[in-house]
Amino acid sequence: MTETPDPTLSSDDAPVERWQHTLATEHAVIWGFGVLGAVPGFDDAAEAALRVHRDRRTTCVQVIVDMGGDPVASAPAYDVPRPAGEAGARALGADLDAAASATYASLAGAALASTRLLAARWLRESAIAQTAWDGVVPALPGLESP
Numbered sequence: 683m684t685e686t687p688d689p690t691l692s693s694d695d696a697p698v699e700r701w702q703h704t705l706a707t708e709h710a711v712i713w714g715f716g717v718l719g720a721v722p723g724f725d726d727a728a729e730a731a732l733r734v735h736r737d738r739r740t741t742c743v744q745v746i747v748d749m750g751g752d753p754v755a756s757a758p759a760y761d762v763p764r765p766a767g768e769a770g771a772r773a774l775g776a777d778l779d780a781a782a783s784a785t786y787a788s789l790a791g792a793a794l795a796s797t798r799l800l801a802a803r804w805l806r807e808s809a810i811a812q813t814a815w816d817g818v819v820p821a822l823p824g825l826e827s828p
Contacts, residue, residue, distance in 0.1 A: 704785050705739060705742035714777075775811075
């Protein structure tokens, strides 16, 4: 699962749309870590990731509501195949954090400084988590490597 920043979002767009995009990604990432938690030996790591992303989802919902928006709902299900073995589980964890990083990079383009700072913090934390899953440091977290 890899999400890329929505290229239609510019710094002039309504801030609620950036948050909605981030919330939608958090919904998908949470689902994915739920799948990962069913893999033997990965339940603790997946639960830790779930706590982080659930907190971020809560923040997204609160910000959207505070802006007068109606938070986007989670899809009924997401297409996340159950990983086969340790390598597959690690790859899924890295892919999920990479998807989150891409969305945070988009959120960091917001006009409001507090949003940019929060997005930058989430981007850094997610890049570290991604590296912990697969041992590969992304060239620029949230963006595809050349």
